[in-house]
Amino acid sequence: MARRTQGTSAGLDRGKIARAAVALVDRDGLDRFGVRRLAQELEVDPMSIYHHVKGKAALLDAMSEAVLVEMMSGAGDPPGGWVETARWIAQHYRDLAYRHPEVFPLLVTRAQLNPVALTALNQLVDAMRTAGLPDRVVADAPMTLFGFLNGYLLAVLNGQPGASPAVDPAAYPALASVTPLQHDYGTATEFDRLLDTVLAGLGARAANPGAAR
Structure with a gap:
C-alpha cells in the first residue's frame, strides 16, 4: 500500500497512534523507535502523526498512558x-x-x-x-x-x-x-x-x- 501523503485522512487519532507506537517498541525496542519509523508502520506521512501528537515527547507520554490504560482496563x-x-x-x-x-x-x-x-x-x-x-x-x-x-x-x-x-x-x-x-x-x-x-x-x-x- 502506498503511503498516504500529508493531509490525507488515515483514520488516525491519538489512541491509535499510541497503541501502534507501543506495538513497534514491543517488537523492536525503544532505542530504535522514532516518528519516521512509526509513520512507516502506519503508512502515513510523519506530519500526519504530528497533527495528533505534538512532538516526540508528547508521543512518549501517550505511549505511557496507553499501557497504563491497558493495565487498568481489566483490573476491575x-x-x-x-x-x-x-x-x-x-x-x-x-x-x-x-x-x-x-x-x-x-x-x-x-x-x-x-x-x-x-x-x-x-x-x-x-x-x-x-x-x-x-x-x-x-x-x-x-x-x-x-x-x-x-x-x-x-x-x-x-x-x-x-x-x-x-x-x-x-x-x-x-x-x-x-x-x-x-x-x-x-x-x-x-x-x-x-x-x-x-x-x-x-x-x-x-x-x-x-x-x-
Missing part, C-alpha cells in the same frame, strides 16, 4: 483496605512491566501525570486516609511504593529470574552466606515478599506517630 475495582489496594496496584504494575518490558522504562523515566495514573494514586491515597493513616505517611506512600516497584522491575527485567548472584565467598563471606536465600530472584514469590516489606514499613510508620512527621 480496587479491593477494600489500603494494604490490599497498594498490593492490587503493584501486582497489575508488575504484570504490565512483563507484558511491555521495552516500553516500561518510559514509566520510570517520565512523570506520569495522565488521568489513569493519577486515578490509581488517588485510589491509594483515599484508601490510606480512610484508614486513618497520618497524612505524612500517606504523602510519602506513592514515592515509597513506586520507588521500590520501578527500581526492582527495571533490575529484574534485565536479569535472570531464579538465579542466585555469583559471589566469591573468600572475598565477601557475609554476602556469600545469604546468597542461597536469593535463589528466587525475579520471581513472583520474591516480589511478593519484598512488597510485603515495603508495605510493612509504611504500616510501622503509621503506627508510630513520632516517626510520621
